Structure formats: structure tokens, C-alpha cells
Amino acid sequence: MNPIISFVNYLQSQQTAQSYLCHCYTQLKLPDPEAKSYENCNAFIYYLNHGNRFYQQGRKSDPFMQPILYFYGMVHFIKACLLTKRPNYPESTNLLAHGVTARKRKKKDYTFMNDEVKVQHNGLFPYFSEHLYEQTIPFEKRSMKHLLAVIPEMNQLFQFQGEHKMVPVGKQYSKLLEFPAHLLDSYHLTDTAFIRRIQPYLPNIKYYDYDDRMIRMEVTDPVKKVTGPFFVHSSTEQLFFPLKREDYLSIHEVMVHYLILYNLSMLCRYETEWWGDLFVAKPDIDYPFILYFLELTSTKMPLLLGGNLYDQRKKL
Template identity: 65%
Template sequence: MNEINTFLTYLQSQQTAQKYLHHCYQRLEDTDAQNRSYENCNTFIYYLDHGQRFYENGRKADPLLQPVLYFYGMVHLVKACLLTKRPYYPESAALLAHGVTARKRKKKNYSFLKDEVKIQHNGLYPYFSEHLFSHKKHPFEKKSMESLLALLPEMIPLFDLQKKVELLPVGKLYSNLLQFPTTILDSYHLTEKAFINKISGYVPDMKYVDTDDNYIRIELTAPIKEANGPFYANRADSQLFFPSRREQFLPIPEVMIHYLILYNLSMLCRYEAEWWGDLFSTKPEIDYPFIRCFLQLTADKIPFLLGKYLYALH
């Protein structure tokens, strides 16, 4: 993280930001790299600066306020990333919308974990999903908060306490070995060959596959350097995880997952004062520990992941 923080600090000048953007734009077709890098460097600097300030202040703020600060911190960092790929962003006012909606909260028996967000056709979420992560088609229309949280490796201890195994350890980043329990074939309702085909598009080419009664072992021709859905990595130890059930198979990057959860939390924080206040004062539901743990996680992981995205382009 120190290397990434140093790099983000390095970008905080017109000269270095312009040089960086010029380098990015030279890779793009039909772009005047020299002109656009000068046009965008100040905006780029402010996106980075404001995003980092939102996160810095969010870490110091009462958890009651953190979702709004973290959500808009993330939005600014995402926009900085977009400027590296889309020199004319935003091309239209429609892109300024969030790109996600949350259903109206029911007054009784509301559960955050069971609540859902719905993807819209226009707005920031589908736009950055396509241009940063090449996801033009979304594998779902709406998703529950619990199903999204279950894909984050750092949330595993909470799910373990509920006796729910949603992610399985299958390897490590920078390793070319993967190992799946053979029981996963039952939960995915697939033969070994069909399962191998299912994951083959998300990993480097496979060198060989060895199977016994307990495990499917795969050697890859190259190590996995980045965790992209359906594989997710714990930042602390680089352990790679894979969804244990077919219903949880969601091939999208973790950044997109955090955006959806943070959007919903920020809406609750802003517009559902009574429920949000009760959550922090009386802690009536299981929602509370999941929300607190997620807020602690996202405060550090999203600046790291988006900073890593920018660093990889330099």
C-alpha cells in the first residue's frame, strides 16, 4: 500500500498528472493525447484529492456518517480511473446518475441483509463497469446485500459464525496452482469437465488437471496476478477464494460489489434516519455487525484496489 500511496502523491501536481494522462491517452485511438492530457490534468488531480479526503475524513468520522463519505470517496476515485480510459468523460449528463436504485424500504421487518439493489441501464455503475472492467452485460438485474457481502473474503469470519460457507479457499495470488474440493461439483450441478470449462475463461491457460476423491488440482501456465470475479482475494494474505455455490457464482470485480453495497448504505444513511439511528443506538438486528465490518473493510480496500488500478497503468 505504501508504494501505491507514494504513487498517488506523485500524481498530485499538474506536471506529473499531465504526463501520466498523456501516457494513458497514447494507447487510445482517435485521441489528441497532448491536448486532452492538459485539459484533464486538473480535474484528474481533484478527483484523486477529493476521493482521498473523503476516505481520510470517513475513517475519523462517527460510523453513523461513514457510508456517505466512503461512497462519494469511491465515486471520485472511480472517476479518476475513468479519465485514464475515457478522455472525454462525462460524455453526457446521463452518466452523472449513480446507475443503481434501491427499493423503497418497508416500514416493518426490514432487513438490510435481505434488501436488494437494482442495476440501471444508464449512469456511473454500468459505465465504469464497462470501461474499467469490460463488463458490458451484467450477470444479474438485482442482488441482495447478503449475497454481495458473502463474496468478500474479509467477511468470511462473520458468515462462519452463522455456519454459512459461502467462499472456499482455492489458492493464492501469484501462484499457478488451484485446488477445489470435489464436493463443489455437487453444489454447481456439474461434471468435472463442465466445471473446468466454466472457470477456464477466468484463469490463465491450464497446464494440467489432476483429480482424486477429495480435490481437483489445476496447474496453470502462469500465476494469477489479479483477483477478478469469480475469484476474490483477501488483501491481508493474498488467499484466493471461490464461491461455494452455483447461486453465488458472480464473475464481477470486487470494486463493483463494494459500489453496490456502499450505494445502498449511503441511501439508508441519508434517507432512513429512524432505522439508521436505531441500528447504531440499540443494535437490534444482525445487520449491525455486518455493516460495521463492511465499513471497516471498504475504508481501506477500495482506495487500495483503485490505487492499484491506476498504478498498473503507469
């Protein structure tokens, strides 16, 4: 079993959860970490337990129902992660909202790929983006196609229809990266401006060289902590980078999945006719993209969110 999944299972007792939270709160320098960890350990266990159950039931269910189950599984895992960093969560009722809205009325020629979600100022999405990933959201709204475009595993589906969205540039835990030189044309940047653009998301760049084929660089430390515009393929551990400026997105992949799953769960619940037709008639390209995304998110999100907990562990 993957060590992250094993660790999440290990935390689902009062003794292990309390000890783990006490460690987290000690790192935060709270005045009484032991008391606060006792106060929060049951909520922490239930968040993990509910998250696991939603994902388990989702994998057993027809894809027709999966968006709701996976979205709420993800929400519960996010809340467990938040309790390790924000011991008083939720501090206000504003945080109980999802923090995202979808278009209420769908146009006659509606397609999922062109649909958009809009980010709210309050709610879970901006809150966990800030406190789990230290990120502000660099857009007000974003289309499903642009969100799917930065998920490495979805790249192959885009390639089947003649679109290349991402390119592998190295491997996680490596110090070496290589970018195709034609990226500079797409981003309308010189090589030095491109280096300045990506430097904040990498360890310090030790050196780089540039010719008409490739931009090669070495960073001072292995690339461990990964966030957009770099994204990791779950099977190969390859680092992917968006090929086009329009797809460049500097947010964590957990945030990407949250936005897509939110929209899918809303379609599943409220757009009855369109959602039913999607699974019966399979009318357009939306169907394979949605189906493959649901299969991917069911395994990738528990690992990415469980990784947040795993990375804070100590020898218990």
C-alpha cells in the same frame, strides 16, 4: 507506505498528472495525447484529491456517517480511473446518475441482509463496469447478503453463524489452484463442465486432475488480474471462490463494494429511524456485518482503485 498509495499521492500535481495521462492517452492512440492530458489533468487531480479527503474524513468519523463519505470517496476515485481510459468522460448527462436504485419503501420486517439493489441501464455503475473492468452485469438485482458473501474478509463473520460462503483455492501470483471436490455437487456440474465455467477468468489451464477430495490445476501464467468469481483477501493474498452456486458472481469486487456502499449511503440519508435504531439498539445481525464492512472498504477500495492507476504507470 504501500506503493499504490504512494503512487496515487505522486500523481497529485499538474506535472505528474499530465505526464501520466499523456502516457495513458498515447497507449490509447489518441490523435493529440499531450493536448488532451493538459485538458484533463486538473479534473484528474481533483478527483484523486476529493477521493482521498472523503476517505480520510470517513476514517475519522463515527460509523454513523461513514457510508456517505466512503461512497463519494469511491465515486471520485472511479472517475479518476475513468479519465485514464475515457478522456471525454462524461460524454453525456446520463452518466452522472449512480446507475443503481434501492427499494424506496422499507417493509416493516426490513433487514439489511435481505435488502436488494437494482441495476439501471444508464449511469456510473454500468459505465465503469464496462470501461474499467470490461464486464456486463449478470443480474438485474442482488441482495446485500449475496454481495457480502463474495468478499473474502467477510467470510469469517458468516462462519461465526455457521455459514461457509467461500473457500481459499490458491494465492494471487501463483500458478497452482485447488478446489474441494464437493463444489461440483453444489454447482451441479461435472469436473469438465466446472473447468469450462472458470476457464475464462484464469490464464490458460495447463493441466488438471480430479479425485474424490480435490480438483487440482496448474495455469500457464501466475494469476495476476483477478475478477469474480475469484476474489482476493487483502491481508493474505489468498484467492477465494464461492462455495455455493447461489453465491457465484462473476463481477469485479469494486463493483460489489459500490453496490453495498450505495445502499448503505441511501439508508444513512433517508431511513432515519431504522439507521438511528441500528446504532442505538443494535437489534440484529445487520449491525456487525455493516460495521465490519465499513472498516474493510475504507482501506480495500483505495488500494483496488489505486491499483488500476498503478498498473498503467510507466517510469516518469
